[in-house]
Amino acid sequence: MRFAPHTDGDVREMLSVLGLASVDDLFAQIPSDVRLGRDLDLPAGLSEMELVADLRALAGANRHVDEMVCFAGGGAYDHYVPAAVWALAGRSELYTSYTPYQPEVSQGVLQALFEYQSLICDLTALDVSNASLYDGATALVEAVNMARHATGRSRVLVSEAVDPRYWETLRTYGRGTGYQPEPVAIDGGVTPSPEGGFADDVAAVVIQHPNVFGSLEPAGSLFDAARAAGARAIQVFDPLSLGVLAPPGELGADIALAEGQSLGNHLAYGGPYLGVIASRMQDVRRMPGRIVGETVDVDGRTGYVLTLQAREQHIRREKATSNICTNQTLMAVAATIYLGWLGPRGLEELGRQCHAKAAYAAERLSSISGVDLAYPDAPFFKEFALRTAGDPDEVQRRLIEAGFLAGPVFDAGTDGRDGRVVLVAVTERRSREEIDAFVKAFEEAVS
């Protein structure tokens, strides 16, 4: 497989213009003690057919979720991706372009991102968004950095019902920026407001709502308490819950972020996904990453440009709000098309269906002997955690053999004291027949 078009004749002509005898002369300046001097120890190149065969073999060694019925959740969901999304986002004028540094020839991407930012603000009832971050976990890192800059404070409190991988990511980056997240203990699968409120040295209070167990948090009162203490209230949200659940802006969040995979992006074993972030106007100059703004051209025509670039690394360098350069633009474009396709009524109906189907599944599953809701008193949206008599990892394995994927399986509660649980997520894609069959397989898996 080679894409350099040069013929031998081309190379000869070009070398002749350069006054060189061979291509090797172009590399003569590389000191001999660092020259490789041998072939790379890799196989020889392949024809396109052979390459496809190799990757088909690798793909064939995986069991994918068109071969199993997907009830897995934990931040990545099997929502339906309408055909229009990738028919449009897959247009090569969009996906083979780069950062719109020449806006006159990049109005497609720039306008799509402007619409994305607008939709995210409409969805979250907040004021400003950006042109994407990498994923939900790194979006939380950025939100925490915003909060620390905004308040001048250091401490970061994070509910234990926030996704464990977000916790791990915060710990990694916190070591660089000078903090470690501190847990807010949970009780019965939700986060209680602390007696006496939050301390006045707290920069950020982070709540995931719905949380990692799918449970609905008392987010409004937690955010009130955070703001009363002068901290930034940060919500990790589920974008596809906002057709039916109150949005972060209404709940009192200052900064909201999410994993945007569910907005028209494929499961793809974890990436490329989409870091969604939005904030109130007070934090616009601390917002990381690229932001698109509307303006006019010399003829008064509406157009779009990257703006507030003084925040970013290419201008501010060591004083930049973040180091992000390449982001997840194409995924944001897909999200824009997807939200355009769903519209407000589609989003509402989708939320209704996820809620109803999850409730139906939870009721049927929890009536199996040896299967219990881990948090029966906590209302939930779209997913829920189950405890099983016997090893939940084994239950997951047997379910896979029966053609159903549930999960993740992880230790729940403060210090894992609520036991090992298996998550079950039910999206609009799951029919009643599939749910009933899953329940039957679950019953067999625990027996």
Next chain:
Amino acid sequence: MTEAKAGSQPGVVGAPVRRTGPPVPSTLRDLSRAGRTAWTLPDLDVPAVDIPDGHGRSTPPDLPEVAERDLVSHFTRLSQRNYGVDTGFYPLGSCSMKYNPKVAEQIAGLPGLQRLHPWQPDATIQGALEMLSRLEHALCEITGMFRATLQPPAGASGELTGLLIMRAYHTKQGDPRTKILIPDAAHGTNPASVTLSGYTPVHVPADRRGLVDLDALHSLVDDQVAGLMLTNPNTLGLFELDIADITRTLHDVGALVYYDGANLNAVLGKARPGDMGFDIVHINTHKTFATPHGGGGPGAGPVAVVERLEPFLPSPMVKQVDDPGADGERRGVRFAWDHDRPDSIGRVHGWNGNFGILVRAYAYVFGHGHDGLTAVGERAVLNANYLAALVRDVYPLAYPDGRPMHEFVSTAKPLRKHGVRAMDVAKRLIDLGFHPSTVYFPLVVEEAMMVEPTETESKEVLDAFAEALHQVAREAESDPDLLHEAPVTTPVRRLDEAKAARELRLTWSMGAELKAAAGAASAASAASAGQQPTV
């Protein structure tokens, strides 16, 4: 309004450019009409359940309502206002805007690679793990490193990962250190990443050759220096001839050396950062390995390290399983995620990295093979040198004594006497049918033009681009207004970036009242001049 000269390619960005007539709706919000729908869903087949009290929305979400047909024409038209690599030459410096193989797109869409849930147990994704393992080892061979993480989703993320590895290493040695050295011509992500890793950046000047000033380096290196970040060739496209000295100088004080892989395309198969003495390398798959840039992303930024830094790599890593046990053997478990990494810096991404992008990188690496990859480096350097030779008489090389590698930096300074700047050259190139090179970077060169043609361009394209640059230089002298007015062939002309930063309109709701007032004012003045409002 001036028109493009005869012989140029008007409408290079595809859609016909219309200057007069009724205004067309421009955003999804403008297209929205109450009751329009695109979505469909099956009827709910289980009992409906109310949202619990206190959690529901008080009002429906305020999103636009459009029909699918309008959604599709809207985004189709937007794509036609966009120039991508597939449209033509796109010589942005240090971006390696090379051809994105279509077979990689097709492969990434295979259900066995695309329809995998990130939480699936290892036994169900042996193909994915094997692919990641093979890719990791290939990237290590290409860069001369020991092991690599594929988690970072972009180059900047890779840089921060590498710096956090440095921090973990020095901390474990009981010697935390405080400073990172970076060249003053470094890409902005370098100093930004340094700050985020808790270090202080210290700038290293270049010498007359445009290379790291060795004397300055020696005076800056002390036992508080944790490391040095470099790219090689550097952002001027020049090979750091003293690289072995440089890395030795850092190692002598117990510091580490980081390779920013943005320019790896120049040395594929010819030289490896590991052999130059680098300890940590990040790779930009969206540059060197042709994963598509996506309009700004996604990319991927794998980070490879030498053996003594392996323990600090992010967790988890892919391992080959020597002893899967009877049950594992039965289930064919040969690869697994290894979470048992006590010295790891931890997770740098919420998932397993940009897996779909890594699939495309795998396809590129193994499609090319050792022979194809070496040819990539050779052709990339040949193309850059050839193009530089064609234009350097009019756009002098910033550092004319060195031989550039895969990219070169010229200056448009000679045109200043005609009142023409690099920006004007760039805009006029658009009218002549080309995406411009990078301008105004690196910051150390006045009126910089940073040109990376890549290996996938033919001689005719390079000749045409060189001819266009010569034409622009002639026009700078004979008719500079042509350049100041440019571009004139695009859907919008030069945009008021100062206004965008001053009067923030970052969503279609923001500044709506200002916009309404401005719209009324311009309609009134257009009406009084007897014209339709322009689009």
